[in-house]
Structure formats: structure tokens, C-alpha cells
Amino acid sequence: MRSTLLHPITKVTSVVSIAACPFIQSVTLQPLCRAFSTTTSSHVTKQTTKQATRSSTPPKRPSTTSRRTSIAYDSLPSTLLDSYGQPLPSLPPIIPPSLRKSRSKRSDTPPPSTLTTSTGSEQKQFKDEPIQWPPLAQSVLDDMSRFPNTILLTRVGGFYESYFSQAPLLSSILGIKLANRRWAGQDVPMAGFPVFQLEKYLKILVLDKGLLVAISEEFRQDNEVHQPNGDIVRRVNRVVSPGTLVHENFLDPFVNNFIVGVSAHVQPSSGDAQQEVRYGLAWLDVGTADFNTAVCQDFTSLRDEIARIGPREVVIDGASIDAGQVDGVHPDISSMRQTSSRVKLDLSELLTHQNIYVSYFAPSSPSSSSSPSTSSSPSTPQTSNQPSITDTQLAQPPTTAVHTSPLDPIESSVVTTLLSYLQTRLLDSSLTTTSPLTSTPPSHQPLSSTMQIDAHTLAALEIRSSSNFAYTSPSFTASSPLTTSARGSLFSVIRRTVTKGGTRLLAQWLCNPSTSIPVINARLDLVQLFHNRKELRQDIRGVLRGKAGDVSRVLQRLVSRKVTGDVGDLLEVRDAIGAMTRVEELITNEIEFIGADQGKEKETLQSLIGKFHDLRQLARSLGDAIDERVIALRLERQESLANQVQDIAAGSRETRFNSARNKISKLGMGSSSCCIKADKRSKIEREKHDNDDDDQAGLWGEDFEHLIRPTTCRMLATLTRSYATLRRKACQLERCFQQTYGDFVSLRFVMGQGYVIHSRGKSLPSSPPKACILEEQVDGEDLTVHIAGKNRSTHTYYSALWTALGSRLDKVVKEIQSVESVELESLRQQVLTCSTQLRSNAKLLDQIDVLISFSQAAEEYNLIRPILDDSTDIHVDSARHLSVEMGLLEKGRLFTPNHLHLSHNQGGHDNDSGSGNDVGRVHVITGPNMGGKSTYLRSIALLIILAQCGCFVPAKWARIGLVDRIFTRIGANDDVFRDQSTFMVEMFQVGEILHRATEKSLVIADEIGRGTSNLTGIAVSFATLKTLCKRGVRTLFASHFYEVCDLVQQQKLKGVEFYATDVEQNEEGMILYSHALRSGVNRNSYGLQVAKLTKLPQETLDVAKVTLDGLQAQAELNKAVSI
Secondary structure (H helix, E strand, C coil), X not given: XXXXXXXXXXXXXXXXXXXXXXXXXXXXXXXXCCCCCCCCCCCCCCCECCCECCCCCCCCCCCCCCCCCEEEHXXXXXXXXXXXXXXXXXXXXXXXXXXXXXXXXXXXXXXXXXXXXXXXXXXXXCCCCCCCCCHHHHHHHHXXXXXXXCEEEEEECCEEEEECXXXXXXXXXXXXXXXXXXXXXXXXXXXXXXXXXXXHHHHXXXXXXXXXXXXXXXXXXXXXXXXXXXXXXXXXXXXXXXXXXXXXXXXXXXXXXXXXXXXXXXXXXXXXXXXXXXXXXXXXXXXXXXXXXXXXXXXXXXXXXXXXXXXXXXXXXXXXXXXXXXXXXCCCHHHHHHHHHHHHHHHHHHHHHCCCEEEXXXXXXXXXXXXXXXXXXXXXXXXXXXXXXXXHHHHCXXXXXXXXXXXXXXXXXXXXXXXXXXXXXXXXXXXXXXXXXXXXXXXXXXXXHECEECHHHHHHCCCCCCCXXXXXXXXXCCCCCCCHHHCCCHHHHHCCCCCHHHHHHHHHHHHCCECCHHHHHXXXXXXXXXXXXXXXXXXXXXXXXXXXXXXXXHHHHHHXXXXXXXXXXXXXHHHHHHHHHHHHHHHHHHHHCCCHHHHHHHHHHHHHHCCCCCCHHHHHHHHHHECHXXXXXXXXXXXXXXXXXXXXXXXXXXXXHHHHHXXXXXXXXXXXXXXXXXXXXXXXXXXXXXXXXXXXXXXXXXXXXXXXXXXXXXXXXXXXXXXXXXXXXXXXXXXXXXXXXXXXEEEEEXXXXXXXXXXXXXXXXXXXXXXXXXXXXXXXXXXXXXXXXXXXXXXXXECHXXXXXXXXXXXXXXXXXXXXXXXXXXXXXXXXXXXXXXHHHHHHHHHHHXXXXXXHHHHHXXXXXXXXXXXXXXXXXXXXXXXXXXXXXXXXXXXXXXXXXXXXXXXXXXXXXXXXXXXXXXXXXXXXXXXXXXXXXXHHHHHHHHHHHCXXXXXCEEEEECCCEEEEECCCCCECCCCECHHHHHHHHHHHHHHHCCCXXXXXXXXXXXXXXXXXXXXXXXXXHHHHHHHCCEEEEEXXXXXXXXXHHHHCCCCEEEEECCEXXXXXXXXEECCCCEECCCCCCCHHXXXXXCCCCHHHHHHHHHHHHHHHHHHHHHHHHHC
């Protein structure tokens, strides 16, 4: 009698036959009581046994004829004794199947990365000693260490998941469930979402919250994509920031998503002068390959350029700022450091105020740290040992391959910084290593080639966006892609574009009007031509609206090897080429009908079609190779599958997170390809088949869907014939089995079992009851089946015939898919080979779209063609403000147009009547509140912008001398962030105008000096006006200070004209605004009448009137005394 320790046995709920247990026949089993856990996981319990006695007689072998009995594992003893009564050695604990593989590969010694990882803080929160984490957990910890300051999303089957300390943060931001996962005996926080919801949550994390997101994807080792149980490796292949979004659907295709690189270089100087800084600027839309560079001579120019570009992200060359890079030798190190600190502060204030995401990056390091715009200084760059972002890759900057034309050294430096930064973000993408970025050089944009519009003017004139909604053109509806802030702006009113690329180009033109008369006149000629030929305009718009697509973005998707969109993108390229060809044909046909007396129009059209590249052969290759019908069927099937997955995900919120993940993974959403295999049904289809009584076809029920037409290549045609032959044999074999066993039998492929005979509700005998005589191919063959599995409603069996035939079918299908992949890659390479010509044609279509949009707007708004020259004169008859005019028409009111005549000739006035020469470079405009002064000023500025964009203008006649800059001083608010009052903000703006305005500029000044006392305001207003007069700047100066007019007359300033607006009062005492300008000065603001319209209390109005009368009487008395 010996006391033995019970061997721990994992609880098993299935039933086992004693005859099936060989060890039971050679050992004595002592039944003992055991306690088992009620949970679904394995639970180990230990107890002390009673003493066991040695059996005097050997056990008898059970009779084979006796009835076979079955007992549960729960009833078996936990102590094993040999024939002599001695306990057997303890067996190892039963390892669940899901952990066997990972445990067998795990070393007894923890890997060094586990002990030395920088994510020790994540481990210390569980235990003091190092933890031997499972491979997935260790991979997550390593990635979190390599990519600090990012949200890590790890692909696990059909889910993207976050673990450890990031999981609660992700759960809080996205509003998803927070769960726990058991790792190394610890509860680890986890949160996640299905794969198909990635773009939805990327938008929240990246665009809305301004966070960096690192995406770790799953990859099969050695590209064994057909091995369902192959080893999976995970690596971060992309770090998503606001400026590196490429092909996400939530991106607005009508707006560029620019990322801007900035590099600062200190100019050498002598003496005590402050060091000057030049800035290199490079901006790139990764989604369209729109790549430009410029040089800004000062910080103000940099601010204005960034405002005009409107980037999502700014990458600052941290090395150039920290080291204070200089042009030439800089002897004063102390001054250089002071300048570097000033640059940091200026950039920090600028970008923080504009709420732009900021990344500091040093191209000499393999990785960098990123911080939101609230950061005032760069963080220390982080290093990494990841092979995809090593020093070797960055040692040879891509600028050597990029530049086909010489760039300024500052531009070359910032291009290197920007492309190196992109290499650390788009790790597995070829966007930064192959065309188009390396084959298409950045375009240098001299600031002198376009009209300079500063940041304040861009906002004050509401060119791109509107602070207050005024009017939206009829072409905009609730589903318009533009945001609400764009409604009522010049962009929204003038836009008639029908393509995405044309809309983006229109926004760029409006923010960058040309200063080249040949360029402007060339655009005006085409606008005039399309305006005169309405049928041609409408035909081209119809073609562009139909299938022009967005070739620039499609090419970028093809370059980045985004598998989910390759086939559809190839067809979009084909359609775009068809649109290009059709537009060329329409223009060619129009040329044939142009008469001899219209030689200029004929020459213009011939020059236009001469710029198109012939790509019809490429379109034919794409059209002949790809079966568009199959793509439509597959996308429809994928959409149906995604809807079912969404239903499962929505219903799993109250269940365990892991259960939901497993369900979605089994539905096949883990695949990165949109092409669903037609020869193997999804789990959903198989379960539906099991539950339905209707007859459904087997594996060969639907023919193979050829994405590439078999006629494309000889090998594909041969494989297709082989597949058809095997398919016929499979159908014959299934009918043979049905003839032999019954109609309830079908051939299937079942995951985990392979190729099986499927029987609904009935079991099959091991030997066929009768021979098959249906077909020669299988007549006389062995149709014996062997049980593979069963459940309550179905049975599955193995058949050597079906296993062999099914394997051959599967092999042929894989070969067909392999050949199709090769053909698709060949087509993709053909498209990329023609990428330069495609981009050229696409840009040409974008320009045609914008010019046709101008001609369409000219017809709708009754616009006229302006005349532009190199003079400094501006003459406009009946100028109108389009947005205000359309808003008034909706209310049944008419807009009052006004004239403008600014000339280099100088004249003067002796009195309020404005007698003298009707010329002048400066116009001072006075009038009552709500009299239309600000609208008049804005209408002139917007008219000039439209003219220099190449658009017709809202007037009856216009001749405009080119304007190099437009400045506005309209409206001001205090700047609490910079601790600046309203008046101080206004003075900063005035100071910039006075320092930068030239004779070729136009200044729009409204109410200068209103933010301080009356006398001080008059003094500042007059001083500003006098400075502008002395410098000969064309100026429209609106003011309520009529005293300024008196000062101008007293000092006899030349080149100043006085104009005013008036009001009239009806019999009821109500005031009526005329809005028409007259020559002279208006000395009454009618402020109390305007206040009365706002329904102020009558008591307040009475006090205001008495006070005003008293002040006016006192002023008259003081004037009389002074005389």
C-alpha cells in the first residue's frame, strides 16, 4: 500500500472507448474522485490519493464479442499503476492544439530582445522579472519600441488590434470595446476592429486627432500564400501621418493632400546686422505626385506660401535648424545660434497657430520623431535596426535621380529631406524608390511667376473658403464634395469643373494667378473659343464627366502596388485613355468646320491637340486582356460578404472579443485581395448549403472566372482547356457517385478535411452497392469511401478518385491564377512605362476642364474678356461681386455695379466736389455704414484675380495692368494666442503692406485705425495713406474718417481721388442705400440709422442721439474758437 500523488489530467468532455485505449489493458486503474473546473480552458488540479493495493491476479482481456462499453474521461482514474502496482512516471500536461506549434519552437532561454527591449515599462507593470512573452506579444513590444509616439495597429487575421497601454487609449478614442488577453499568465489589455473598418478609424486617428499610426501587416514566409498553415510574420510596412495618405477613400479627391518640407539656411552678413534666413520649400501630394519647389527669401514669404499651399503636414529639416546651416562661411557662431533659435520660435508659432501637423526630421538619421504642432522644439531622433529603414537606404538620397534641371541648393536640400522622410513612413511602398517621384522631377515655382497673395488676403477675400456663407452656385448640392467652409467663396461660385483633377487645378490657379501675359492670353483664347462654340464645349464636358477618371491618383495606386485596386485601376486607365482619344477626336472634327476667316481659332485648336500623346495601343491591350464582367461579379460578391461580416461584428459587442475576431477571420476577410476564388465557396456559402434542402452545384457548379481572357496568351489557353477537361470529369464522377449511392451525395472541398464526398442526412456503406456504368472514364473504378467526419445532419467520406481529381483541379486553378498574376503585372508595367505620357495627357485634360469651366461660367454670369497689359492702370466699367450678386438675386434684388479708373497720371482736388483731373493712383472712399464700401473693394480685387487666372470677369469692360501682389487690410480680431490686441494685429498687417508693396501692387485698405482712439486712428490712417502715395502704390482706401480727406487737401497730396456712397431717406424716415459711387466726400456715417435697424432699445437710441448732437455742437464750437 503506497500513497501516490495524483497525475494532473486536463478535463476532456468527449467520450472514449476502453477498447481504443491500449494502456488500459496493461495497467490496473484505481478509480478515484476528482474535481474539475467548469471553465472552457484547461484546468489542472492536484489531490492526495488513497493507498493502492497490488492486484493478485492479472487483468483479463475484454472479450471481443462482448458489448463495447464507453466511459467519459471524467470517470477515469488519475493515477497510473503498472502490473506490479508501482506508479508510472507522470505524463506531460496536455497542450491545447493552438499552442503546440508555438511552444515547440520556443527556446528554453528567453530571447535577448525580451530582456533588453526598451519597452520594459510595458513588462514591469506585470512582473518585476523579465517575462517570456509569446511571439505575437513580443512582436508587438518590439514594434512599439521601434516606432515610439505612434499608435500601433497589428494585423491578426481579420482584425487590427492594439495591446498593452495603447489599448485603453484606442478604445477611448474610437469608442470600441476594451477586452483582455491572457499572455504569459498575465491579463493584457487589448482592443481592435475588423480589417474592413481600417479606413474609417484611420480618418479619426490621423485626420481628426492628428496621431501617427503604425500598421503592422501579416506576411507569409517565402511568399507561400497558398499554404493555409504556413508561418506568419508581421512587420510594420507603413506609418500613417496626415501628409502620407495615398489611396484612402476618405480623402477628398477634389482637394490636394500636400505634405511640405521646410529647410532654413542662414545668409552670411557682416557687422551687427541681424542674420537673414532663406527658406527652401518643397511640397508634394503623395496621392497624385504633384511635386513642386520654391525658395522664400524671408519668413513672411514662407508663411504666405504655406497658407496658399494649405498642407496637411509640414516636415521641418531639424538638422538645418539645429545646426544653423549657412550659405558660405559664417564667422559669428553666437549670432548663428541666436538666428537658429529665432527660426525655431517663428516656425513653432506659425504652424501651431494654423493647426498643422509638424514633424521634425534629420535626413542623416534613419528615423525621426514626430510631434504634433503644439511641440515647440524638435524631439530627439529615434534610431532603429529595422532593415527597411537602414542607413544604407538613406545614404544615397533620391535627389540625384530626381533632378533633371538644376535647382537651388536650398531646394535640393529640402527635397532630400522630404523624400527621406517619406521612406521612413511608406516602408514597403515603391512610391519613394521608383517612378513617378524619381522619374518626374519636382517643378520649380519662381514666386515672381505668380501673383503673391498673402495669408491674410487669402482669407479676407474668401478665395478658397468662406467664413460667412453668401451664395453657392446651383451646381453644388448637399452631396457636394466641398466642405461647408468653401461655400460662398470665389472657388465655389466660379467652379464648373467636372473632373477631380480639374477641380484641384482650379483651386491652385485661383490661389496662384499668373503674372505672364502670354500665359494669360493663351488661356483667354481657349476660354473665348469654348465660349463661342457651345456644342463643342458641351460635348467635351460630357466626355470628361463620363470616364475621364483621376489618372494621377490611379497611377500612384499602381506604383504603390496596392493589390486591392490593381485590376479596377487598369480599367480606369483604359477608360481615361478613351476619354483623351475622344476629346482629341472632337477637337479634330471641329477644326475641319472652321472657316478660313477664323484662322486664329484653328491655330489654337491645332496647338492644343498637338500636345496629346497617342496611347490607343495601350488602351487596346488593357481592354483585350481584362474581362470587366468578372471584376463586377467579384466586387459584388465581396460587397455582399462585407455586409455579412458587418452584421456579425455589430452583433458581437456583448460577446467576447476573441469570439468575434475568430468569426470574422473565418469569413475570409483576412485576405488583402479583392478577388474571391470562384472555385471554393466561403464558409457562409457552405453553411447555407448545409441548412438548405435545395440542390446546389458542387465545386465545379460555376465555371472558373477568368480575370484575364484565355485568348491573351497561349499558356493560359492551354491551362483553360485542361481545366475544362478536369471539370467535365468531376461532373461525371459526381453523377457516378449519385448513381451508385443516391442523389443526396455531392463532391465537396471542406477546410480541415480536403476533398470529400458529402452526404446529407444519410451514411454511406464502405463498399459501393452497385457498379457505376455512366461514363467510360470512371467505369470499373473503385468507388469505395472511408469515413472522414460527421455531425447531426451531414456525413463526409474520403474517396481516392475524388482526392486525386480534386488535387489536379486545384493545381490547375493555381496555375491559371499564377499566369493571370503574371499577365496583370505585365499590364501594370506597360501602364507604368507610359506613365509620363499618361500624366501629360491627364494634366492637359485638367486644363481643358478648367478652361471650359471658365467659359461655362462666362455664359451663366454674363462675363466679358478682359484686356491685360504691362501698365499700372486699372480701368473697369460696371464691376460686380459675383457671390453678393447671386445672393441678392435669390432675394429678388439687383446688384449695383461701380466703375474704377486708376491711372499713373496724377491729379488733385481743391474741394469736396472732387473737381480736377478724373485720374489718380489712390482712391479714398467714404460713406455710411452698410453703404457697400467693403463689397466694392473686394469686387475689384476678385475681378483682377480672375483676370490673371485667365477667366472672363464680371464687368462690361476691363483693362488691367498686371498686378504682382494684392494686399488687403480688411477686418481684424485680437490674437489671444500671441497676446496681441485688435489694433496691434492691424498695425502688423499695415506694416507688412508698407514694407512689401510696389508700384505694380494693389492695396485694399478698409477702416485703418479703427481699433484705437479717434484722433490716433485719424493720424495712423493719414500717415499710411501718405506713405502709399509717395511710393506710387495703386490703392483703394475706405474710411469713416472724413478728416483724412481734409488732411490730404491741406497737404496737397497728388494722385488722390475722393469717392463716396450715399443714402436716401423716404417719407417714413427709413434710409435707403444707393451703393453707387459718386465723386466727393461723405461726412455722415448714418451710424444711428443702422443701429436702429438692429432693433436696439429706443431708450438707448435716444441717449445716443442726444450724446451725438452734443459732441457735434462742441466740435463746431471748438472749431469757431480756433478760427
